[in-house]
Amino acid sequence: MGQKVNPIGFRTGVMLDWKSRWYAPKKEFADLLLEDKKLRDYVTKKYKFAGIPKVEIERTRDEVKVVLHAARPGVIIGRKGQQVEQLQDELQNLIGRRINIKIEEISRPEIQAHLVAEDIAEQLIKRAPFRRAIKRALEQTMEAGAKGIKVQLAGRLGGAEMARREKQIAGSIPLSTLRAKIDYGFVEAKTAQGHIGIQVWVNQGEYEDQADGADAQEGQASKKPKRSYKR
Structure with missing residues (x-):
């Protein structure tokens, strides 16, 4: 059988950054992971027609930053940003933490x-x-x-x-x-x-080459000739 792997998971940590960016002790990790799942499910279900392919989550000690990548951000923002405030309150009630929402438009x-x-x-x-x-x-x-x-x-x-x-x-x-x-x-x-x-x-x-010249020079092999060992 053919062995298949998720292309996003395959590149995460190598070419791609993680969608959840935070660190937690072993005891808290499972609860915070479940919170991330609740946030993503709630947002994608409520704004089904906003075109949200990706939700990024960052955590600090004080708040949870939720970045929504949307094809139609106007659906989420609403008139004068009223719907964003409403969504912020709903997410805060859902997980019981302070939420900061950021919306980024997808160009293509x-x-x-x-x-x-x-x-x-x-x-x-x-x-x-x-x-x-x-x-x-x-x-x-x-x-x-x-x-x-x-x-x-x-x-x-x-x-x-x-x-x-x-x-x-x-x-x-x-x-x-x-x-x-x-x-x-x-x-x-x-x-x-x-x-x-x-x-x-x-x-x-x-992906664009992210390594600069200094790093490339440091990574080069030494120009000294290899020692030959005689038996």
């Missing part, structure tokens, strides 16, 4: 894998043909400037009695190349025939 939502998967799921729920939904997603993502995209659907496709998988690829998807910026998203479409799993991989290009 068409190349965000989670948002592409959500768009396909919406079409499938509206009974659109699955092949047409996949083809449309491939075309839109490639036109937006992505280097490649892979979409895989699994379930009772087209209302068939037996579940199956179907995938389509456009461009290149180098999953094993760490410097390749591969975004991954998974969404379930709850149709009348059953749930259909939608997996999307998007190649957004390559």
Whole structure:
């Protein structure tokens, strides 16, 4: 069987930063991890149509900073920022800690894998043909400037009695190349025939080289000739 790994988990700590950035002792770690899960589930469920593929959480001693990456930030902000204050109060009541919310707009939502998967799921729920939904997603993502995209659907496709998988690829998807910026998203479409799993991989290009010249020079091998050992 093919061995598969989540592209985001594969690059976290190497090319990507963690989505939760905090440290806790062993006794508190599980409770804080559960709090993070509650915050993410609450925000993504309430603002389903705001297009939130990523929620980052940072903790200090005094407060919890929640960074929402949204394709449509206006849905969350509301008129004069009233909805942000309301959301802040709701999250504070949910976990019992002081919350600081920051909203960042996503410039190109068409190349965000989670948002592409959500768009396909919406079409499938509206009974659109699955092949047409996949083809449309491939075309839109490639036109937006992505280097490649892979979409895989699994379930009772087209209302068939037996579940199956179907995938389509456009461009290149180098999953094993760490410097390749591969975004991954998974969404379930709850149709009348059953749930259909939608997996999307998007190649957004390559990560920029973050190492400066000084570090590169320090990392070079010494120019001294190797000692030869005679037996």
